[in-house]
Amino acid sequence: MKLIWLGTAALLLQTDDITVAVDPFPGLPLDEPIDRQIPDRALFERADCVLVTHGHFDHIQFIPALYGEGDCPVYATETPCRTLESKGFPNHRLHRIAPGDAFDLGSLHIRMWQGRHCHFDFPLVVRTLGSPRALTHPARLARLLKLNKEYDEAGEILFYEVTDGTCRLQIMGSLGLDDATDYPTGADWLILPYQGRSDLVDYALPLVERLAPKAVLLDHYDDAFPPMSSAIDPAPVVSAIPQRLGIPCRALQKYETVEL
Numbered sequence: 001m002k003l004i005w006l007g008t009a010a011l012l013l014q015t016d017d018i019t020v021a022v023d024p025f026p027g028l029p030l031d032e033p034i035d036r037q038i039p040d041r042a043l044f045e046r047a048d049c050v051l052v053t054h055g056h057f058d059h060i061q062f063i064p065a066l067y068g069e070g071d072c073p074v075y076a077t078e079t080p081c082r083t084l085e086s087k088g089f090p091n092h093r094l095h096r097i098a099p100g101d102a103f104d105l106g107s108l109h110i111r112m113w114q115g116r117h118c119h120f121d122f123p124l125v126v127r128t129l130g131s132p133r134a135l136t137h138p139a140r141l142a143r144l145l146k147l148n149k150e151y152d153e154a155g156e157i158l159f160y161e162v163t164d165g166t167c168r169l170q171i172m173g174s175l176g177l178d179d180a181t182d183y184p185t186g187a188d189w190l191i192l193p194y195q196g197r198s199d200l201v202d203y204a205l206p207l208v209e210r211l212a213p214k215a216v217l218l219d220h221y222d223d224a225f226p227p228m229s230s231a232i233d234p235a236p237v238v239s240a241i242p243q244r245l246g247i248p249c250r251a252l253q254k255y256e257t258v259e260l
Helices: 063-067 078-086 122-129 132-136 138-150 200-211 235-245
Strands: 002-005 011-014 019-022 049-051 074-076 094-096 102-105 108-114 158-163 168-172 189-193 216-219 249-251 257-259
Touching: 002 216, 074 078, 078 094, 132 138, 189 200, 200 235, 216 235, 235 249
Parallel strands: 019 049, 049 074, 074 094, 168 189, 189 216, 216 249
Antiparallel strands: 002 011, 002 257, 011 019, 102 108, 108 158, 158 168
């Protein structure tokens, strides 16, 4: 299985017989309109099917533009399916899934559990709303806040495990785990979305310790939708996870191909 990070939480999983897109979102640079064209759409359009972790705009907004034509199916919980249908995505290609489900996509076996969205802390909210970019782009910030409300996640966060029979890959779409869920541990790889807190290292370490993967790869640390997002330096947690937990960790680089 091969993995390509496309920015934000967007991933491509590739095997010899199938390519799966996870949370396909190309980002919204500050100097481009929110309904921008997708210059790297050919990469996203390699996908034979789409998995969605949750319904926020930075996970599903571009699915109609990328996959509205053709026959690419989308697998998501009820709320993002309703949102996509309201945006014109064909209902017959929306497959409703839920925690506890399992199914095969080509040679890949997919299982899912209840996840949890990262809880934004007060210092981060204050810093974001008071940042120079937010103050100089108030209309854009307002539009993004409206999008965030329009694209509700409704607590429907999926934690995926994908295996090709030799490798177990776990995918978190947001930096949170459900307290009541008994997650499988010891996966070969964990995709950790590193965004959404002012205390990211201390917040992330217990999550990694709970899952006890063999290795961690960071995504979602990029400045994907300013001024609501920010570029996060992954170096502190890349050092902390091996030092404190003895688990290798590195940040994915955009568009690199990783052999899993």
